[in-house]
Amino acid sequence: MTTPFLSVRDLTVDFHTEDGVVHAVDGLSFDVEKGTTLGIVGESGSGKSVTNLAILGLHNPAHSRITGEITLDGDELVRAPKSQLERLRGNKVAMIFQDPLTSLSPYHSVGRQIGETFRKHTGASRKEARDRAVEMLRRVGIPHAQTRVDDYPHQFSGGMRQRVMIAMALVCDPDLLIADEPTTALDVTVQAQIIDLLKDLQQQFGTAIILITHDLGVVAGAAHEVLVMYAGRAVERGTVREVLGSPRHPYTWGLLSSMPRLHAPVDVPLVPVRGTPPSLINVPPGCPFHPRCDFQALAGPDMCRGERPELSPHRGHGDACYLTPAQKQDIFIEQIKEHL
Amino acid sequence: MYRFLIRRILGAVVILLIISAVTFFLFFAIPRDPARLACGKLCTPESLEIVRHNMGIDEPVFLQYWHWLTAIFTGRDFTYGHCDAPCLGYSFVNQEPIFNAIVDRFPTTLSLTIGAAVVFLFFGVGAGMVAAARQGRALDKIASSASLLGASMQIYFVGVLATWILVDQTQILQRPTYHDFTANPVAWASGLLLPWLVLSIIFTANYTRMTRSSMVEQLSEDYVRTARAKGMSTRTVFLRFAWRGSMGPIVTIFGVDLGVLLGGAIITEQTFSLHGIGELSIKAVENQDLPMLLGVVLVSATAIVLFNIVVDAVYAFIDPRVRLN
Structure with missing residues (x-):
């Protein structure tokens, strides 16, 4: 097993505010290989951007605390000196932001x-x-x-x-390009052009890309792998085909159900994810998604509000949910898929 | 650029016309007769008429304004003699030509303004940048408290105190006097050093606060984050990016301040007995000296209008999004 080009392990980012400590990212791990694109999706405030600013060391150290490991091509970045990060930024790792204006x-x-x-x-x-x-x-x-x-x-x-x-x-x-919602501020035809441009450049130069977005359509069209984030944690991970084709986590189901479909009848209402994203100061205990989850009763009494579920398996298509694989498959096929 | 300048200068002329007219008519709205004042104790109705005629205030007000206005371009004949263009008339009080009085006093005001501006721009902007760079830390807190203290000072208080300590007691600085710059630059500078420092205290404090808040705001802008994300050093991010964005508001206020100061730093001139435009304007009001009043109002208004144009032109250089035409 070779070491991945970019490896993030147990990344935690806390911000100290007047209201308390914000746990923006909490124990996040993922890998990105050269020449591939990882799509990171999730609602606003799920920790997508915070994670990527942490890779570049762009958080103000006076207000934030970062732990864990970020290894890029063998170099550890979390504890790297400022001068090393300055040499890295814009050179080996570059970033594109949401609003180009x-x-x-x-x-x-x-x-x-x-x-x-x-x-x-x-x-x-x-x-x-x-x-x-x-x-x-x-x-x-x-x-x-x-x-x-x-x-x-x-x-x-x-x-x-x-x-x-x-x-x-x-x-x-750069060897790694972090694109933070690169198409959100653009209209649809231009979005497609920008995504095509990124794909072309990746093929030519073998750049690894992290594509942060809340647009699942963009992920489907441009990414190889997907990481679904919720409340600063990864809840599902896998290839685009795995995560979008046979999703396993209730939150991913929610995201997919809330997407408009071109071929769906126009009178079918969109189903938003129930409730609101949790406060990152008081993250719900156990699975942070459980207050919004329709299936927590199936996992067994108090299972979801007890221990936090880990992302498993560690490689391949993984999800952080206490439902059994059979339950997930049944629910998806019987209750979710028909609405997609 | 030329079209912009021409348009703005024409606009400025109109503004100056309006200001002079308003001053003129407001003056005659005051129910006191300047001729009475000039006529003296032994005034008879006949001599009062003569005085009034000599002062040129026996004509209808509109005609008087017209004569005053045309004299600027063509000159004018008075009982005291001919007044060459640009003629602003003679003082009611001592028959001194107004134009000469202003030309005589202006270098003092100009020197006071330039010196103080250099001091407060240097220290104010400098302290503000340091405070922004050390946000929330000791230096920031010191700079912020000092600027709050400075902003609440009064020139007549600080001026008198500083003169007593630095001149009377310790003789570190010279007693403020004005020397001609071209004759002796060293004497010029040392004679004005104390007024410069005192006048700039309040301005320094304000510029510190303004620079700090402007820089803090710019440092949180997206494009500054981009600059850091592409590997620019902290110093470059600070000077090339954040400072560039902060310059706009500072230049705007600086232009206004320069204009106001050139119209006479009245309190500073009084505190240090300097004979500048500010002193002229106080005397003009005290003595109901209409020609003098019009003269100093015209100088202050011109200075403010002029610097407004300069600020707009400079703005276009700072920010390429601003187009002058």
Whole structure:
């Protein structure tokens, strides 16, 4: 068994606030291999973004406490010094954010923003950095890259801005690209273009991608593996076919049921997941999903509010739920699948 | 850019016209006769008429305003003699040409403003940046408390206290006087050092608070996070990104402050007995000296309007999203 390219083990991220300690991520483990895409899905506040900011060490150490292990290509990152993380960011690991308008500096031309990343990590001259920026803009499909390199972000459309963001993230040929809701702020046709672009670039350069989204359609189209997060924990993990085709966790069922279907009759209402996401300051004991779960009675008395279920098995298609495999299969086939 | 400047300068001229007209008509709304004041104790109705004629206030107000306005461009003949363009008239009190009085006093005000601005910009912005960089830690708390204290100071209090300690008791600084900069820069600077420091205390405090809050706000912006995510060092993130975003509001306030100060730092000039525009304006009001009043109002208004245009132009350089046309 070889070590995975990125391995996250027992990651915990706590934030200290005036109201108490927020347990944003609680004992999360996952792996990402080179050339593959891991989709991380879950509601807002489930810890998706927090996890990925932790990989880059972008949390303010004054307010947060991070434990566990993050190993990238053999290097431990949680306890890594600031200078090592600075060399890593934008170079070996790059990140794309949700809203390309606010995430790009309004005060600098796109060429400069792309070029400065390149210069920082390669020591290239201004001229080389500019040439590289033009090349990157061309690679992500921006027409007239030669002249547009001097334009500012506000002069680009939303989709083009996200392309600029991607060009900036890929300028140093990173091994790992973290895309935090890269398509959420874009309209549907542009979303598809951006996803295709990411897939093309992955095929060309073998980049590992972590794709954070709450759009299961994006996951189905772009990811190889899926991690479903709830209240800072992984509740289900597997390949796209496994998790979306034969989901095992009640929360995953809920997510799938709440998705609109193109071929469903228009008068069938969408079924949202009952209740609201839990407070991360007072996470429910046991399985954090149990207050919203319709099937907790089946698992046996007080099972779900007692001990926290672990994600099992450790490899392959796993889920954190006390229902027996037979129960899960029956419920899915009899009660869930027909509504999908 | 040129179209912007031309449009704004034309607009400024209109504003100045309105301000001068309002000042003019407000002055005559006061039920006191400046001619009476100038005429003196032994005033007869006949001599009062002559005085009134000499002062040029025997004509209808609209005509007076028109004469005052045209004199700026063409000059004007008075009983005391001809006044060359740009003519702002003669003082009611001592028959001094207004334009000369202002030209005479302006360097003092200008020197006071420039020196103080350098001091408060340097220390205010500097302390604000340090406080933002050390958010929540000791230096931040010291800077924040000091700026709160500074902002609640009064110039006449600090000025008198500082003069007593630094000049009278210890002789560390010179007694404030104005020397011509071109004649002797060292004397100029040492003579104004105390007023600069005292005048800038309140401004430094305000700039510290403004810079700090602006920087803190920018540091939580998405694009600053992006800069960190692409490996930029803390220093680069701070100076190239967050500071760039913080400059806008600071430049805006700085422009307004410069304009106001150039109209005369009245309290500071009084505290240190400096003879600048501020002193002129107080005397003009005291003596109901209409031409002088119009002159100083025009100077202050011009300074404020001018710096507003400069701020807008600078803004376009800072933020490429702002287009001037």
